[in-house]
Amino acid sequence: MGLTEDRERFREVGETRRADLSEFISHGDLGGSGADRIRIPIKVVDLPAFEYDQRSAGGVGQGGDGQPQPGQPVDPEPGDGDEEGDPGEEGGDHEYYEMDPEEFARELDEALGLDLEPKGKQVIEEVEGDFTDTARSGPRGTLDVDEFFKRGLKRHLATDFDEAYVREGLFVDGADVDDVFAWARDQGTPVSRAWIADAAATVADEAGEPVAALDRWESFEALDDGVDREPVTHRIRREGLDSVPFRSEDERFRHPEVIEKxxxxxxxxxxxxxxxxxxxxxxxxxxxxxxxxxxxxxxxxxxxxxxxxxxxxxxxxxxxxxxxxxxxxxxxxxxxxxxxxxxxxxxxxxxxxxxxxxxxxxxxxxxxxxxxxxxxxxxxxxxxxxxxxxxxxxxxxxxxxxxxxxxxxxxxxxxxxxxxxxxxxxxxxxxxxxxxxxxxxxxxxxxxxxxxxxxxxxxxx
Amino acid sequence: MRDDRIEAKREADALDEPAREARELAERLGLEPYPVRYWVVDHDQMNELIAYGGFQRRYPHWRWGMNYERQRKKDRHGLGKAFEIVNNDDPSHAFLQESNAPADQKAVITHVEAHADFFANNEWFGLYADRGEGGPNAAARLERNADRIASIAKRGDVDRDEVERLVDAVSALEDTIDQHSPVDAARSVEEPGIAADVSDGDEDPVAAIEARIDDLDLSEEVRRDVFDDEWLEARGEGVEPETPRPDVLAFLRDHGKRYDPESGKAIDREPWETTVIDAIREEAYYFAGQKQTKVMNEGWATYWEATMMGGEGFAGPDEFLTYADHMARVLGSPGLNPYKLGFELWTHVELRAARREVIDKLLRVEGVTPENFHSRIDLDEVADLLEPHPAIAAAGPATLDELADLAAAGDSRVDAEAVDRALSARDGDDEASDDIDVERYPWKLLTREGLAERHYVLSRPEHRGALRNVSREALEEQARYLFDVDRYETVEEAIADVDRAAGWERMFSVRESHNDVTFVDAFLTDEFVREGNYFTYEYSQAAEEHRVASVDAEDVRKKLLLRFTNFGKPTIVVLDGNFRNRGELLLGHRYNGVALDEERAKATLKRAFELWGRPVNLATIRVEYDDGAVRRAKRRGEEPDGTEVGVRLQYDGGEVTEHDLDESVRERITADEVDYDTKPDDWLA
CATH class of the missing domain: 3.40.50.410 (von Willebrand factor, type A domain)
Structure with missing residues (x-):
């Protein structure tokens, strides 16, 4: 008694004994398999019972989207989906189980102890791999937008500076445009002299006197002590990025790696x-x-x-x-x-x-x-x-x-x-x-x- | 099956708390399940259990081997992992797959608790469970059958293939029983004559008898006294039943013989043959309960699983997604899915009962009549009034004080004692020895009444519109039988009186008395068919394919009933046990407009012959289509009319032969009052 014996008896049914049942055995045929899907027929012994003729009985289905129109052709339902075990119920008629060919090959290797190593033949084509290489020119569609943006942002960071801070330099007692430029450059601020000159003119207009006369700060040292510079990254985080200078020299185009296959x-x-x-x-x-x-x-x-x-x-x-x-x-x-x-x-x-x-x-x-x-x-x-x-x-x-x-x-x-x-x-x-x-x-x-x-x-x- | 591997054990320990808490929650919700023993099994053990129908020991048979092969392949190729299997017994045994995620395990436990409640309370199960043994005793029964049949198969004087062949013959007829009656105690296996057949000639007969006596309990002894040989013989008279007998198996058991190929005659059965027939027939009665209530039972379990897992947060926040996915997969499987159909029907039952209760109260408000209902009653106001009390809806640590206030005022929705304990625990009072975890199990603070309010169906967002949809006819219908109108002065007063548990009460009473046939018949409404996009299909002789036939609720119900009535099988009855005065058996297919699968019917008839020993006949009606008529119909785009022809199939051990059917017999098998055909007149136009 027990599973081993019951499985053994099942294997024998209709083969070495119980010929009376052979008419109820279906193996399914070997057809119905495709290139990506193999249907393996399994042995099913379907004991007869008094049943309705399927065509005569008809059935009930459930429309996926909307109610179908009478007269529309339908496939009789695919079978109940029993996910959890149901006591006393025998499963639907799965006369096949499906696997893909690779799985089938694995199973057969395993079952038969085979060890067939497929041979790669000579390089017959160069296959395009992932788009991982980049070049400076290429079709628009392959533009590496991430890279483009990153380069633009880097450029932006490199040229951006704290304008308020540099402008403040003009308020140092006795400092003129050149003094401020020298001070700013000492500080490593990427500002041009022309920008400072423009700013000086504006400030002078607003104040009504030349910048050298403005004396909010005694000296540049006093300014440095009194004002905190705000790093560029902080400001971008605070104000957001209104514009990133995109330039054509930042463009990088992705192209596929060439793989010999x-x-x-x-x-x-x-x-x-x-x-x-x-x-x-x-x-x-x-x-x-x-x-x-x-x-x-x-x-x-x-x-x-x-x-x-x-x-x-x-x-x-x-x-x-x-x-x-x-x-x-x-x-x-x-x-x-x-x-x-x-x-x-x-x-x-x-x-x-x-x-x-x-x-x-x-x-x-x-x-x-x-x-x-x-x-x-x-x-x-x-x-x-x-x-x-x-x-x-x-x-x-x-x-x-x-x-x-x-x-x-x-x-x-x-x-x-x-x-x-x-x-x-x-x-x-x-x-x-x-x-x-x-x-x-x-x-x-x-x-x-x-x-x-x-x-x-x-x-x- | 007891598994002492470390992994399984760890899993089992981790399930102790969820199992205990699920039971407490289930009981608080009003369920009354059989006790459940939980086992954790690995996938291979699970496959085996499924193969054997949820039991560990069944009679030896190739069928279990086949089931196992099939289940193993399904499991291995991911076509259907089984989360659990639970058997209907007292106590129930539930086997959970070891590899289930924690959220799955919890879901499965709540599901199982609801199944166990259904087993214990549905009266169709009761037909078997209440047969005087104080419960189903299923595992023990099946095990006893297993032992008996195994020992018969081992006997030296019995050909094992013959035993198997007999099991097959009885199995082929296992649905031709009278499933609406309790299993006939007289034909259970504890019968006189058993002792002789379980013991092999070589065995010590005394030991065998002793072993059997151990198996007996009092009620069986009583039965033996009542249904003795004499009684059996008295029953033997009825070979020419006046009225058709639905329990074909019982008739074959009582009056059948075996065909002896050597003498070419029918001879009396060996006692062991009767033992086998009784055992298989008895199991058929046991499983009939579940076959008849599959939709209800799965729907019931799914409903309470959803209430406990989703509604009561039995799945932790981190597990909820897994659970939701699990549920979606269960409800989303294709075809006519019993989980989904059942779940939807149960929700429908609840909704209708709850709505009825509210309308009943509203119609008793002074001056409200069906005619002015929709104008006088502000349904938005009603919806607001029906909202659960905030502290009840959000019961938990944050609302403890509010709940305490309610409890102090004697509010029956609150479990005063639990609130008290939770408060002392919160205030660091060490005397509270068994703390309750109100964070994880907030439902412990509420009574069933409180829980009913918390889960009130009309407050669920998807059912808010239910009151608005009620028609004036429905209102009038309900008002007709209403006494004591004008009981309330205001809507507010009326709503305060609404019993929030009315929906649940109705569900509980339905789960006691219905089976799938009556359940679908009573609760499948137009609304349900429309919203679910259900339709019927039929085979078109003219188009030679299946076509959608109808979307009418009445038609859908008819077709579903065909599927559930008599296990979805044609009804076969015994018409005569002495047909043509030659001791032939005449079976009748009660023809309801749906024809038999004749090939399978013929094969089944051959099995019946093995149990009768003399020629067997089957009266049926077949629909024949004349080629010319089909061609003409095709031309006109119509469905051809078939001709119903009475046929008698006969099998006498050689070939199945076909004969004309006597008009008198034909009259006895035709059922005119039913019609399962849902083809519209202008179908193919």
């Missing part, structure tokens, strides 16, 4: 046998292996491109939507696909792109096509990793030798992997087999759990 690009070419022998279950197995590998590589690299090739005796390129579904009637010649792969790869120079070529099929191939054409093609293709996934081989066919031949040709090469999948449970092992072939080259030794997993995987051979 090694972009980690990946192109993945998925190849699938669409010949008559590839029945529904086999196609599904291919999807189950390829889709997570695509997600994984999407999560690992900065930019990922996917191309899809299907073949029977001929090969042609398709969209992802079609890729897993197509079934044609023809025979099989795997090398046709590799010819197309080589052609497609010319668009992705190996110096700039990490390349992956994943092929899948049931190992059937025409005559000696594998030995004569496919293996030489695989040898000539530059790629980080090539893989062949064999699904449910040998429906009795004697020519289902492709996987074996590829395996024996490449042996323990760390850029060619062969994996075999005959039921959904093998999928994880196959993914591990493939992805660890590349990462295993430079990565650390797998931990104990991983070793055990590989051993399990071996049983199917």
């Amino acid at each position: 090694r972009e980690r690009n990946v192109v993945v070419i998925n190849v699938r046998d669409a010949s008559g022998s590839m029945r529904e279950t086999k196609r599904e197995l291919v999807e189950r292996v390829f889709t997570p590998m695509d997600w994984y590589l999407t999560g690992k690299y900065d930019a990922a491109e996917f191309r899809y090739v299907v073949h029977d005796a001929e090969a042609w390129e398709v969209d992802r939507e079609e890729f897993f579904g197509i079934q044609s009637g023809g025979g099989t010649r795997i090398s046709s696909a590799y010819d197309l792969v080589e052609e497609l790869l010319t668009e992705y120079p190996y110096s700039e792109w990490n390349r992956y070529v994943f092929a899948a099929g049931d190992s059937e191939n025409a005559g000696s096509d594998t030995r004569d054409n496919v293996i030489p093609a695989m040898e000539s293709i530059d790629a980080n990793l090539q893989a062949y996934v064999e699904t449910q081989p040998g429906d009795g066919a004697a020519n289902a030798r492709h996987a074996d031949e590829v395996e024996s040709a490449f042996g323990d090469a760390d850029d060619v992997a062969v994996a075999r999948v005959s039921e959904p449970d093998d999928v994880t092992d196959a993914i591990y087999e493939i992805l660890s072939t590349e990462s295993g080259g430079g990565g650390g030794a797998p931990d104990g759990a991983t070793v055990a997993r590989r051993t399990d995987g071996g049983e199917h051979r």
Whole structure:
């Protein structure tokens, strides 16, 4: 009794026992994922009950802004938001949980003990970094206003002085304009003689006698003792800043730092046998292996491109939507696909792109096509990793030798992997087999759990 | 679950005071919760508790494993962190997530206290709790079921998969009970014949019986005397019920057999099978109470959480933002959110009752009639008069002297004794041994009456206009039954007599007697639908998509009722236990205009077969759309008219087959008086 046991029983439901429940199991399909969001289907067993037909029942919704008009199309409500636990309630039907590809890659690394280090290829562009460098000219929009203001303010502070204080100097007994100028400059006040002369003329006008005759202070010393100079910063704080002299030589324009970026690009070419022998279950197995590998590589690299090739005796390129579904009637010649792969790869120079070529099929191939054409093609293709996934081989066919031949040709090469999948449970092992072939080259030794997993995987051979 | 890790302990200690104070505040506000035991658990334990429906031990079943996997993924990917889970028991057990922020913990505690009050006082819960055991005894009951079913599963002569299969079959029918009646004591698991099935052949039977006797208490013994074998057999007569029986599970339990594939015949069940059926059925009755009151219960808890956390500053000033954010998230989740719907409906109940009370008093002012109400009464003056007394509104250290004056004058809004103690504490009087912290807990200075004034709904800024909105019709309606008019000379006198607790009183009585169906039915008003922008939607056969159907309050209410009535499931009843005189079971879907999901119904019928052992039938009505009619309707931009066709589905262990439905049976399942269709006539025009 207890959680461990209940989880174990749940895992077995519909798989190793309780076949009566298998019709109520939904895994969700692998579609519905995007480049930035992966929806992982989870197993849900939905016991039947007497329920209303959803269409017949209709429902109640709540308009976000304003009441909607009758007749307007709506999505049936997304489901109740249960934030806090509700006693006795079973949660809504979340048949998926969502994660982003990077998270998925991390999880897979963790789960499988992988250590795939994406390779940065050569500098393919200079990327603009942050706007951290500055220059004295540039477009208006990049003007560094902060800097401009600071410089203006500095200038203002440097030229500003306590006018009242300097003016007071004119009231020293016997002092003329030159005396005051000399005194002010001694004090380090940034005042010009012309300003003092102007001020003297004004004061003389107001007083009606020349400045030398004004004798409020006995001497400059007496003035210094009697009047407190107010520092500029205080005055600015008190009176505010009415004007800051902006000059064009203070202008600084920001421009971006140039960063050499090694972009980690990946192109993945998925190849699938669409010949008559590839029945529904086999196609599904291919999807189950390829889709997570695509997600994984999407999560690992900065930019990922996917191309899809299907073949029977001929090969042609398709969209992802079609890729897993197509079934044609023809025979099989795997090398046709590799010819197309080589052609497609010319668009992705190996110096700039990490390349992956994943092929899948049931190992059937025409005559000696594998030995004569496919293996030489695989040898000539530059790629980080090539893989062949064999699904449910040998429906009795004697020519289902492709996987074996590829395996024996490449042996323990760390850029060619062969994996075999005959039921959904093998999928994880196959993914591990493939992805660890590349990462295993430079990565650390797998931990104990991983070793055990590989051993399990071996049983199917 | 008792956790002695240091972190959890520290957290638990820190919660002692909030838990104690929340309880005191809750009681002062008039709540009467079951005692609550608080536990602090880490996220993994929380996931486990949620998986098991809030209990630590349940019968072994894959479902809990599934729930756990799901909850763990939700938790891990941030799709739904659970703050707490509380179970309905006396005492209640509340499990709080260790990682909650302090403000969250306090909020959760106030929320839980209100749930515990609801559990203790709502009579739909009472159907289970008051079945003569002096309380729900839920944890103990579920644990006993867990032990029983586990020991059956371990027996050498029982195939474990068979046990699980039986649990699944009963679970598929767990909503076809009579949830409006108390769990039938006769079918609880303490039944004669139990001793034989819990003990494995290899085990010491005496020990097993002894263990069972330990489990018994007096009332169970009494029950055993009353509902003995003879009584059970007497019940066995009713295989051809005169009136349809809503408790399908009970009927299957009493009269069902098991199908033996080897002989191809129905044979009597093993006793252990009956034990399993009883256990699962009994749990279905336990959980029925919460399924029927989800909106009310969550709304109730949210209302009091808001009053305590926001209104009474139970969140410290530094915690308030976290709390406000928490609340906004809870109320803001999308879809038909039971927290939000419930909270709004409760506030509506309060507001209406408070308004009614004020109007009642105002209509008794000399010379005031419904006709001249709006001209004679200065509603601004009324609003001012209704403002809480300043010292009550701002109760706290600063108003102690004023409150003391009020207390001296015998004012019933003030807790004189508390004020006295607070004063002595302030004046440094050492004799005051247990100081009260009026800074943090100002509500300790007030009685419930004082608190009612402090939180008076008509004084809340958002409800100031409520009196103005009352229509003359409503006034006339209320005046019609009014005696003793002209009681007051002035408005002032009338308002002085207003009972500020009237809103709360109404809420308390509603929480006792209503369930979600009656709650929505009674309190979902036009005003509510309009302000919440609620609408109904329906599936259009012509447009092949869902469309907004109506924004009419009556329609919204109808649709909501469909969702809450009978757990939102179609009503299935037993029509005949000896159908066609061949011992077949005939179930009837009481057709209310909404069709069954037939695929799922067929699968469920197969489960019913496992509990009946003989062929099972389901009578239902399906709506068929003729292709030509759909095409014609599309052309005209109309909705096609479907044809209602009676169908009998039969399952005899092979395939589900379809048959015409007898007119007489059809009449018995058609419910004409209800109509949940909200499509307008000119819908697609």
